[in-house]
Amino acid sequence: MFSLFQFLRSTVFTKIVMAVTGLMIVGFLAGHLLGNLLMFSGPEKINAYAFGLKSLGPILWIVRLTLISALGLHVWSSIKLSNRNRAARPIAYQEKKSLKSTFASRTMMYSGLAILFFVIYHLLHYTFGLIQPQTYFDNSYTLKSGEVVHNVFNMVVAGFQNPFIALSYLFAIIFVSAHISHSVSSASRTLGIHNPKYLALTSRIGRALAAIFLIGYLSIPIAVFSGIIKPACDNTEACAAMKDCCK
């Protein structure tokens, strides 16, 4: 009577997929933030780090494919479940109060969709270099070791010196932060943690992560936009086109 097929179809299982993939992405966001904060240690550090990542070869691809599949599964299950939820209440209430739920918990699908668009935009921007090609291509940096590598530092500075791009990142990070604030405790519940003490801890961890990600990720566009981080001086056209180049 009960098959694996039904297991895959059950809402409880779909939710487990969502929780596991979501937490994988949270893990990635933590690592990504630590890497990004190297922007504050100057061009040498972050360019060497980025070069190191790119030199991982097959390992980098395994990590990338894992993350993309996690995101894909996460989005697939969220669409499946939220379609179901919409069908479960075809007629809306004339008046409906929210009792205990947080705003973030009620708007997960919206923050999620905003994040999805941002992820695509962000990859086009800094991974494929298509949003600001002039700062991506032909923008190299010579490490102390003599190795000539991509100048990630100046690419990021050029990005955030543009007010529209800085603003788009600001909004995206607010959405990520809202999503995370509900997701850690929600995922813990979905995965079966039911001791009230641990549950209280997970919601505190979720809120703390949301705050850390908000401050951490935002610190970079703010530092660039306010001129605390200046472009690395070299004689490329990319540098010449930037504000504060070689000042």
Added chain:
Amino acid sequence: MNLQLKVWRQQNANTKGNFTDYTLNEISPDMSFLEMLDVLNEQLLGCGQDPVAFDHDCREGICGSCSMMINGKPHGPENMTTTCQLHMRKFNDGDNIVIEPWRASAFPVIKDLAVNRSAFDRIIQAGGFISVNTGNAQDGNTLPIPKPDADAAMDAAACIGCGACVAACKNASAMLFTAAKIAHLGYLPQGQPERHKRVLRMVHQMDSEGFGNCTNTLDCEAACPKGISADNIAKLNQDYLKAKLRGISA
């Protein structure tokens, strides 16, 4: 006190409903909400109109039938209280009160405020029981139950199946109801033999009824007139995962 009511009227499941406004005068603050509706119905009958259909039975907060959404909150403004136990003194003279049925595709409207909650019965039928051979009841003390487990089982068993959790949930999910029934048996030794099959079967039935899924917003536990904790939902998730990892089939 004088009140302005806005009540959902719907002839049956197949017709479209709409809100109708009523004015009630000289309502005593000592009346229960249902008594106030009784006054309304007397008034309607007096003018030859169709009275408002609503479910009620015990009128003492234990049967779970008096389901209705009052000003956007299941069972009205007072926490941990059913509609029959809600007093009019919780409202003010001149208030506008919006009264709607539970809204969920799994709870079709029968008439006006009365909805069909048989979906809950079918979830119970799928596994919310223990199978015992009849005979003499054994001595209670031969089955030791740790106090915290007995308390947790008792808290979950307080569920009266009213459906406020579904009504309050933005996804119309029945997870708190199902989880309470599963926890109530799952904390006790008598519930162990069928524990894994139970969770699989009840979740399967819950899904087939067309309820939404749980996004852990916790509005359900805030709406529950018996204060049942949503931590039971997390326990259901754990039981479900364990049953599946052990390869149990229902």
